Amino acid sequence: xxxxxxxxxxxxxxxxxxxxxxxxxxxxxxxxxxxxxxxxxxxxxxxxxxxxxxxxxxxxxxxxxxxxxxxxxxxxxxxxxxxxxxxxxxxxxxxxxxxxxxxxxxxxxxxxxxxxxxxxxxxxxxxxxxxxxxxxxxxxxxxxxxxxxxxxxxxxxxxxxxxxxxxxxxxxxxxxxxxxxxxxxxxxxxxxxxxxxxxxxxxxxxxxxxxxxxxxxxxxxxxxxxxxxxxxxxxxxxxxxxxxxxxxxxxxxxxxxxxxxxxxxxxxxxxxxxxxxxxxxxxxxxxxxxxxxxxxxxxxxxxxxxxxxxxxxxxxxxxxxxxxxxxxxxxxxxxxxxxxxxxxxxxxxxxxxxxxxxxxxxxxxxxxxxxxxxxxxxxxxxxxxxxxxxxxxxxxxxxxxxxxxxxxxxxxxxxxxxxxxxxxxxxxxxxxxxxxxxxxxxx
Amino acid sequence: xxxxxxxxxxxxxxxxxxxxxxxxxxxxxxxxxxxxxxxxxxxxxxxxxxxxxxxxxxxxxxxxxxxxxxxxxxxxxxxxxxxxxxxxxxxxxxxxxxxxxxxxxxxxxxxxxxxxxxxxxxxxxxxxxxxxxxxxxxxxxxxxxxxxxxxxxxxxxxxxxxxxxxxxxxxxxxxxxxxxxxxxxxxxxxxxxxxxxxxxxxxxxxxxxxxxxxxxxxxxxxxxxxxxxxx
Numbered sequence: 001x002x003x004x005x006x007x008x009x010x011x012x013x014x015x016x017x018x019x020x021x022x023x024x025x026x027x028x029x030x031x032x033x034x035x036x037x038x039x040x041x042x043x044x045x046x047x048x049x050x051x052x053x054x055x056x057x058x059x060x061x062x063x064x065x066x067x068x069x070x071x072x073x074x075x076x077x078x079x080x081x082x083x084x085x086x087x088x089x090x091x092x093x094x095x096x097x098x099x100x101x102x103x104x105x106x107x108x109x110x111x112x113x114x115x116x117x118x119x120x121x122x123x124x125x126x127x128x129x130x131x132x133x134x135x136x137x138x139x140x141x142x143x144x145x146x147x148x149x150x151x152x153x154x155x156x157x158x159x160x161x162x163x164x165x166x167x168x169x170x171x172x173x174x175x176x177x178x179x180x181x182x183x184x185x186x187x188x189x190x191x192x193x194x195x196x197x198x199x200x201x202x203x204x205x206x207x208x209x210x211x212x213x214x215x216x217x218x219x220x221x222x223x224x225x226x227x228x229x230x231x232x233x234x235x236x237x238x239x240x241x242x243x244x245x246x247x248x249x250x251x252x253x254x255x256x257x258x259x260x261x262x263x264x265x266x267x268x269x270x271x272x273x274x275x276x277x278x279x280x281x282x283x284x285x286x287x288x289x290x291x292x293x294x295x296x297x298x299x300x301x302x303x304x305x306x307x308x309x310x311x312x313x314x315x316x317x318x319x320x321x322x323x324x325x326x327x328x329x330x331x332x333x334x335x336x337x338x339x340x341x342x343x344x345x346x347x348x349x350x351x352x353x354x355x356x357x358x359x360x361x362x363x364x365x366x367x368x369x370x371x372x373x374x375x376x377x378x379x380x381x382x383x384x385x386x387x388x389x390x391x392x393x394x395x396x397x398x399x400x401x402x403x404x405x406x407x408x409x410x411x412x413x414x415x416x417x418x419x420x421x422x423x424x425x426x427x428x429x430x431x432x433x434x435x436x437x438x439x440x441x442x443x
Numbered sequence: 444x445x446x447x448x449x450x451x452x453x454x455x456x457x458x459x460x461x462x463x464x465x466x467x468x469x470x471x472x473x474x475x476x477x478x479x480x481x482x483x484x485x486x487x488x489x490x491x492x493x494x495x496x497x498x499x500x501x502x503x504x505x506x507x508x509x510x511x512x513x514x515x516x517x518x519x520x521x522x523x524x525x526x527x528x529x530x531x532x533x534x535x536x537x538x539x540x541x542x543x544x545x546x547x548x549x550x551x552x553x554x555x556x557x558x559x560x561x562x563x564x565x566x567x568x569x570x571x572x573x574x575x576x577x578x579x580x581x582x583x584x585x586x587x588x589x590x591x592x593x594x595x596x597x598x599x600x601x602x603x604x605x606x607x608x609x610x611x612x613x614x615x616x617x618x619x620x621x622x623x624x625x626x627x628x629x630x631x632x633x634x635x636x637x638x639x640x641x642x643x644x645x646x647x648x649x650x651x652x653x654x655x656x657x658x659x660x661x662x663x664x665x666x667x668x669x670x671x672x673x674x
Contacts, residue, residue, distance in 0.1 A: 222491030
């Protein structure tokens, strides 16, 4: 319950200076520092909710929901890797570092992903034995900071992801505050215990697509040309970034829209840099189509705001081969649970709004390095929750695909979609529902 | 009678692709010796070595020579391109000539010797590797360097040690401007001893007494809005 008195009906609040804006101005004036948080863009953005599927009818016939097969597998790395990844479902776990997440959370992610035949990803801080041991398929990130990077772990990985950027902060580096620097985290990152650890925004040894091509060649030489190599970018100039990543030799392009949320950073960065996932997936798919590689040897993974099987199906229909989840995976593990309401209130927040993932005092034991808090997350139980959630996403996506008459999720296509808003029609380049109009393409 | 040194195995890059070269070197046994001829600036030469094998590259190397070296002993009898010995873990890499930018980037262990000059960002993001440069280094060398040592026998272009953490920098020449949070520190006897050991290991004849030490003022370790001008 709020202690605030009810506002008399004749007093009109400003739409421009709403309560949250006023609060933030006052907080900034008081504290003299910008607001940092996780959880991705919170303002309303054009998203997959603005699209609907055109289920089968007279002109097309559906597949029987509980009888006829609808494939969900995807192979990543067929372009150059001797050992491509075979995923049973097209939903992967995004990179989140040990350091930002507890060891138990990393283990739970590995358990959950492995139970349903998909991959998880390391993050900015190196590989832990918990996640390697519990992840059947593990993608190892090569990040600008190179925290924890070593060739032994590179060879232990099943795939390598060169991270150029992420949706929460394309063009920005990161910072792990001293609150979360345990002895183990400090050792893995080769830094003193009591510092706020800055992560660089640029790689230390390459700049631009020509260098990236040589860098990827080096990684392949070190790992015997076995492993798929991904290139991950935050969604901005997505068409060109996709083209350049392919030119540089990527097996997989990962595009993270501005709703991508687990990376904590300045709120002004989260809300104002990057483009939404909706146009990003279409732009990346367009680039691959133009190169003649779409649904071919180069695969597209899209992330940023994937919540449901409908989102999965829409991303795939627009051209993704797979999606990746971060925020939703943390919620599945138990983040923002209502039963923690009292503890969230003590932190000045509420279940459903908790986004201080960088502070290390997470009552759910997920985004913390506090040994007591960490124990609150049972990695076995967390893994089961995540596996359940991934199964639901898959079943939902299959349900939609069958309704559209598709025997594999990858058979979904833009022609199966209609847009509910002009903005979504323009961004996704699918017709506004009830018309054949795509803004920018005329009649 | 001393041990008879066998002739190194010659690997000619005019006759074999880089992929086969690295496959051969990575599979070699400790103590095996190789000479790589006709390198012609090719990239990714002798990368990912995991054993103490000796590799001599007779000519210039391109990008990422000896990248992620983990025990190999690699000598380049020429110049080396960008990212020389990047993320090196252990072993020794030596370049007779100059090295391009980002030499030793994020290196974690071992010794990197550059007898000539090193370009910009030498020792960037350093994490434990010791680097000895016989000549000068380019701008922003030692940027965000966390651990290990950067020895520069010549001058340093602007921005040396910018945002440095716990890496030690020993500079004989002139620093044309220190980076943020980098300061000159007292050169105590233990530092001269440390430097003397590195110079000796590198085979460089220089007097430790001629060097000055630089390191972190540790003012930017915690993010504070009061340091706005430094960010």
